[in-house]
Amino acid sequence: xxxxxxxxxxxxxxxxxxxxxxxxxxxxxxxxxxxxxxxxxxxxxxxxxxxxxxxxxxxxxxxxxxxxxxxxxxxxxxxxxxxxxxxxxxxxxxxxxxxxxxxxxxxxxxxxxxxxxxxxxxxxxxxxxxxxxxxxxxxxxxxxxxxxxx
Amino acid sequence: xxxxxxxxxxxxxxxxxxxxxxxxxxxxxxxxxxxxxxxxxxxxxxxxxxxxxxxxxxxxxxxxxxxxxxxxxxxxxxxxxxxxxxxxxxxxxxxxxxxxxxxxxxxxxxxxxxxxxxxxxxxxxxxxxxxxxxxxxxxxxxxxxxxxxxxx
Numbered sequence: 001x002x003x004x005x006x007x008x009x010x011x012x013x014x015x016x017x018x019x020x021x022x023x024x025x026x027x028x029x030x031x032x033x034x035x036x037x038x039x040x041x042x043x044x045x046x047x048x049x050x051x052x053x054x055x056x057x058x059x060x061x062x063x064x065x066x067x068x069x070x071x072x073x074x075x076x077x078x079x080x081x082x083x084x085x086x087x088x089x090x091x092x093x094x095x096x097x098x099x100x101x102x103x104x105x106x107x108x109x110x111x112x113x114x115x116x117x118x119x120x121x122x123x124x125x126x127x128x129x130x131x132x133x134x135x136x137x138x139x140x141x142x143x144x145x146x147x148x149x150x
Numbered sequence: 151x152x153x154x155x156x157x158x159x160x161x162x163x164x165x166x167x168x169x170x171x172x173x174x175x176x177x178x179x180x181x182x183x184x185x186x187x188x189x190x191x192x193x194x195x196x197x198x199x200x201x202x203x204x205x206x207x208x209x210x211x212x213x214x215x216x217x218x219x220x221x222x223x224x225x226x227x228x229x230x231x232x233x234x235x236x237x238x239x240x241x242x243x244x245x246x247x248x249x250x251x252x253x254x255x256x257x258x259x260x261x262x263x264x265x266x267x268x269x270x271x272x273x274x275x276x277x278x279x280x281x282x283x284x285x286x287x288x289x290x291x292x293x294x295x296x297x298x299x300x301x302x
Contacts, residue, residue, distance in 0.1 A: 012283050016257060018264050043290055049227040051239055051289070052258035063159070067166045074167065 003030060007037055015044045151194045151255040153240025161197055165190040180269050187260075187270045191252055198248035209245050209292060216241075224293065245292060250285035257282060 007030040013019050014027040031037045152158045169189050176185055213220065216238055223235055243251050256262045256270060264278045271278070 009283070012286055013264075013279060016264070016282075040290075043293075044286065046224065046227050047286065047289055047293075048258055050223060051243060052254070063163070067163050067170075070163060070167045071170050074171065 004034060004037070007031065007034065008040070011037060011040050012044070015041060151252070151259065152197055153236070153243065157197060161193045162190065165193045168193070184266070184269045187256075188272070191256070191270055194255075195248050195252055198244075198251060201244060202248060212241055212245070213295070220293075242292070246285065246288055250281065250288055253278070253281050254285050254289075 007014075007027055010019060010023065010027055011031075014024055014031070017024075019027060031041060152161060165186070169186055172189070176182065180188075219235075219238055220242070223238065246254075253267065253271070256267050262270065264275055264282075267278045268275050273281075
């Protein structure tokens, strides 16, 4: 009886494959000999099939455009504080460029400027645009970077 | 999760917009997709709670009107993917409390592990196990009359 009660309390975990191997095996052996538990598992299967059949998603081709349009509408209404999100990506890029430069800078020991730093990191941009944040990254770039986990 | 493409599209758009607005608050304590799923899950919960307040079907009314369709659906589970049954499925699932429907969707539709569900919902593993158990029991109880498994 106790074994049955324990099995009943763990049927969901067994069905979801979330039990450790030894526990799953004990549960499986019990289910094989218990009509009531077997029926429960069959009900879980039927619930999964009937109610949670994954239908192919059909997000429209214009989904991204709709999201960006809403973001841009919100951006027009809200004021982005100067020096907040817009500087984060450029500052990060500058730090990466500095690290790259320092790896190669000792070769000829010539004095360097901030533009040299950026060119060494292959950014190709003048330092004013990075430091002053005059060219904030596009909203597309932020969203893409975030979604790709970068 | 929401039962129809239009609501799902709207909720998905809103989730992405909220994620963009809150991007500065993302602290990398969890993975980015977990954080985004949490925003989407909360958006779905908001929609379902609004619908629950406008509740259109009682269980008794639903079974009286759609009892035979429901019996056929449970007898032929493979027909569940058909579009003509999707409204019935949505109306049945809407009888569940929103957080039961959400946790079932995360497990059954998204295939999340219990640990992943706990991260999205910001609750303990034991809480996930208990909620899933209660959600399935609630659905089984509602369907028992139609599924022929009266002694389970």
